[in-house]
Amino acid sequence: MSYQVLVVDDDIAICEALERNLRLKGFTVQVVNDGEEAISAVERGPPDLVVLDIGMPKIDGIQVTEYLRKRNYMMPICILSAQDEVADRVRGLEVGADDYLVKPFAFEELLARINALLRRRQEDISDTVEVLDFRLNHPGRVAEYAGVNLELTKIEFDLLSVLITHMGQVLSRYQLLELVWGYDFEVDSNVVDVFIGYLRRKIKNAGSKQVIHTVRGVGFVFRV
Numbered sequence: 107m108s109y110q111v112l113v114v115d116d117d118i119a120i121c122e123a124l125e126r127n128l129r130l131k132g133f134t135v136q137v138v139n140d141g142e143e144a145i146s147a148v149e150r151g152p153p154d155l156v157v158l159d160i161g162m163p164k165i166d167g168i169q170v171t172e173y174l175r176k177r178n179y180m181m182p183i184c185i186l187s188a189q190d191e192v193a194d195r196v197r198g199l200e201v202g203a204d205d206y207l208v209k210p211f212a213f214e215e216l217l218a219r220i221n222a223l224l225r226r227r228q229e230d231i232s233d234t235v236e237v238l239d240f241r242l243n244h245p246g247r248v249a250e251y252a253g254v255n256l257e258l259t260k261i262e263f264d265l266l267s268v269l270i271t272h273m274g275q276v277l278s279r280y281q282l283l284e285l286v287w288g289y290d291f292e293v294d295s296n297v298v299d300v301f302i303g304y305l306r307r308k309i310k311n312a313g314s315k316q317v318i319h320t321v322r323g324v325g326f327v328f329r330v
Contacts, residue, residue, distance in 0.1 A: 141170045155181055164232070171183055222289045
């Protein structure tokens with residue numbers, strides 16, 4: 107199967123290099139050079155994955171990601187940026203991006219992340235999981251606590267689903283990176299902690315007591 111990748115960047119040289127290398131790896135590649143074109147391309151036919159630069163004219167990568175997620179386009183999005191500030195990485199993830207890679211980067215690293223994101227794409231699951239007052243509807247990707255919609259992003263939903271599925275089991279950051287993000291390689295990132303924080307805040311705001319606990323030096327566990 108040839109996966110379709112949409113590459114969005116206003117740097118022509120980067121686009122040409124990514125298109126060439128991704129095609130050599132067997133991907134079908136479409137390239138556009140600004141945010142408006144990216145949105146139009148997705149609306150014409152959603153790709154399997156989007157590689158998206160943040161700093162672009164007209165509409166930047168953050169705005170593109172936010173727009174697509176609000177309209178329930180759930181393909182993986184990997185953001186590229188020359189901005190190495192933690193706040194920029196967090197903002198990209200917060201609006202729904204699945205991964206974040208800082209320029210300059212090695213193509214091999216981007217390829218590894220693309221493959222990881224594609225591995226964790228799941229077919230719709232036909233069941234609903236209920237644990238006490240928590241209810242996860244997988245086909246609709248809706249998570250509720252006591253009837254209150256938690257309004258989770260794609261990654262937040264996947265993370266909560268994994269934690270609930272492994273209820274009572276302490277999962278390390280590495281295990282969560284593999285189960286939720288699909289990484290089977292070392293990643294120097296605090297992304298797990300960032301999303302655990304998001305989940306805790308949303309669960310608390312819905313009226314629940316704390317159910318995601320930190321086990322110091324080990325990882326995290328869902329326990330009521």
